[in-house]
Every structure is written in structure tokens, then in C-alpha cells.
Amino acid sequence: MARDGVPMLMLIDDEPAxxxxxxxLGARAGWRTIFAADDGETAIATLGTQDxxxxxxxILDQWSPDYEPSGLIxxxxxxxxxxxxxxLTAHxxxxxxxxxxxxGATDYLSKPIAPERLLAALNATLAEGAAAGELRPLTEKITAPLSFEDVVGSAPQFRAALAIAAKAARARVPVLIEGESGV
Incomplete structure (x- = not known):
């Protein structure tokens, strides 16, 4: 959702430095930062603005006297x-x-933050955002883990492999399943 191709970052931190x-650091990597606030209320209000x-x-500072981080997340x-x-935390x-x-936090960064760690985390959000757009509808549709009965396939070789997998699952031992890509 970058404006004019420039990714946007909201920083919620009460420390000016x-x-x-x-x-x-973000600007060096091409990010535009908007300073939402030192408090959660202003940060929430900023979500509704054009920016x-x-x-x-x-990026949310984990400790602040003005908000409880988990509640704000x-x-x-x-x-x-x-x-x-x-x-981002010092603790x-x-x-x-x-x-x-x-x-619901995506990543957890420790202070003092290494520039390369911060930039890697920010760039990962862009990469994950592109991939998540494709996968999100499927993850929203499938809310519970699938059982062996839910797996679709009728080929005899597939059903035999599924029966072996079901036996292995009951044994609760690690199993390596190999196959060609897309199988």
C-alpha cells in the first residue's frame, strides 16, 4: 500500500531519540515514517487517516506508560x-x-537495534505482505486442522500413502515425507 512506491511506517514510541x-534507518532503505504518537489513542486515530x-x-515500543502493548496490538x-x-523493546x-x-505482533526486535536487523525485519514485512495476499483467503476458510478423512484423492497409490501416513501419525514419531513438487 505504499504511496508512490514508497513504503510507509508508523512509529509508536515515546523516546524522541x-x-x-x-x-x-528506515529512510535509508526507502521507507517513509509517520510519527503516530507516544500513546495508543493517537496511534489508533492515525490508522483512520489518509496516511x-x-x-x-x-513499529511499536514495547514499554510505555501511556498504553498496554498487547491491548494496543x-x-x-x-x-x-x-x-x-x-x-521494539529494551527488555x-x-x-x-x-x-x-x-x-498479533509480527516480529520482536531488541534495543539497541542493529540497523541491518531493523531493515531486514521491515523488508520481510513487504515480502510477507505480497505473499500473504494470495494465501489469506485460504487460511481464513480453513479454521481447523484437516484430518486424514478431509484429504481429497482417489488414486490407489495416493490412498495407500495416506494410510501409511495415518499409521505414522498414531505412532507419534517423526516422519519425513518426500515427493515431487506439487504432489
Whole structure:
């Protein structure tokens, strides 16, 4: 959704120095940064603006006195489900990272941020966005895991392979399945 081919990034961070750093790093890679806010309310309001509708990613500072990160992530997800949200934090805490990812964060970045790590994460959001557009309808249609009975195919060789796979699944041991591409 980049404007004029320039990907757009919203930065939600209460530290001015961090905002300048991330903005400068993004600009080097061709990103345009809009500063939504230091607080969640303004960030949510910005989503509805002309710039907010064209965002390609959000970077959210994990700690702020003005908002609860997981709640803000869920709110953003409810309004813009496909928008990548990258968490930037100075606290390398596994529990916080898991909570953020469960809330819908796309990636978790630690401060001090290495420029190449930030740019790789931003560029990955663009690549995933292009691929996700094709896959999203299928993932929305299939909400539960498929069982062996749900697999479609009538060739005797296929049904025999499926029977072997079903036996292996019951044994709960690792299995390597090989086949030609598209099979």
C-alpha cells in the first residue's frame, strides 16, 4: 500500500531519540515514517487517516506508560488484521515476547537495534505482505486442522500413502515425507 512506491511506517514510541534513529534507518532503505504518537489513542486515530490507510508496517515500543502493548496490538489487529506490527523493546523477556506474538505482533526486535536487523525485519514485512495476499483467503476458510478423512484423492497409490501416513501419525514419531513438487 505504499504511496508512490514508497513504503510507509508508523512509529509508536515515546523516546524522541529512538524515533529519530528508527526514522533515519528506515529512510535509508526507502521507507517513509509517520510519527503516530507516544500513546495508543493517537496511534489508533492515525490508522483512520489518509496516511494511516496506506501503512505497510508499524513499529511499536514495547514499554510505555501511556498504553498496554498487547491491548494496543489487539486493537490494531481488530482494525487492520493484515498490517505487520513489529515490537521494539529494551527488555529481552521471553514471556513478554510470547505475549506480544500471541496478541498479533509480527516480529520482536531488541534495543539497541542493529540497523541491518531493523531493515531486514521491515523488508520481510513487504515480502510477507505480497505473499500473504494470495494465501489469506485460504487460511481464513480453513479454521481447523484437516484430518486424514478431509484429504481429497482417489488414486490407489495416493490412498495407500495416506494410510501409511495415518499409521505414522498414531505412532507419534517423526516422519519425513518426500515427493515431487506439487504432489
Amino acid at each position: 529512538q524515533r529519530r534513529l528508527v526514522s533515519a 494511516g490507510m496506506q501503512l505497510d508496517a508499524i 489487539r486493537e490494531i489487529r481488530s482494525r487492520r488484521p493484515a498490517l505487520p506490527i513489529l515490537i 529481552n523477556n521471553v514471556a513478554i515476547a510470547v505475549e506480544a506474538m500471541r496478541a
